[in-house]
Amino acid sequence: MTDKTFLMNKWILVALVVLCWALAASFMAGYYYYQYSDLSSKVKGQSITANLGISYGNGSATRWLNETKINSGSTLLDLTRLVASVNYTESLSGASVNAIDGVPSSGGKYWLWWSYSSYGWTFGQVACDRYVVGENETVVWYLEAFANAQPPS
């Protein structure tokens, strides 16, 4: 009854349980990814509407383009290019918008975006070409500094 060293180290057991959980979670994440991809490809091409606002940051009122028709699966960049001229740079992390309708990001202000959902306004965490716009979704472009980023009023 002396070979308990292996068992007495509770962290080995914790590590094994966490490993099991991580494997199961990873497999299920992969499953839902493929299900999502499959569903996206099935609904892609169907027409949906979305609301886009553009705030140029110079004190002017936000320009609203409500009920803009786009194809399902379109990204925020697709939606924006449909209604405005967009200058952007592509990189590994996605498209970075330099200017909208000729208004460039400058002086520490950048083109940032917010999305409205049932939880309220959410700051755009990903590049606009990585964000798929949903049915009747409202998205607003704001020219503002990161430090001053506030939800649209």
Next chain:
Amino acid sequence: MNTVKIALIATFCALSIGTDYALVGVPNVKLMDLIVFLGGFLFGSVVGSSIGIVSWLIYGSINPYGFEPRIWVATMLVESVYGITGGLLRKALGSTSLSSERLRLSILFATMGFLPTVLYDLITNIVYASVYNSPIIVAIFLGAPFAVLHEGANFLIFGVCSVPTIVALRKLRKDDR
């Protein structure tokens, strides 16, 4: 190999095959894996893996879900991983008494039910994909709900049943440590 051991091995094979047919209506929840593992733990890896191979040799050839030779051979061979795990775990635990530290042992056995099942599901999904010309990655991930059910079920079955069964069988063999 004495007669008691041969009789126990034959009983293990019969039990694993019988429980598999009995649980045919419950996909991916089976006692066969536990029985093969217990065989390996009690009699060593060679005997344990033999129980797995023989069990699948019979169950796979008269399989209610159908018969495909390549999948049959793969499952037959991969089932032996439980027997090998059982044998290796017996060596790793050495002379540890199963009567003490039951909670820790149960958690350990639960994970030893889960991890070989991941390997089993991965290999059988890969073989299944290659037999039916499906993309391997897609087959692995689209089969995930069944695989996770199999792994979760084995986690629970091994965790709950292993220690009491081993203690009881050791008493039967009159060599309880």
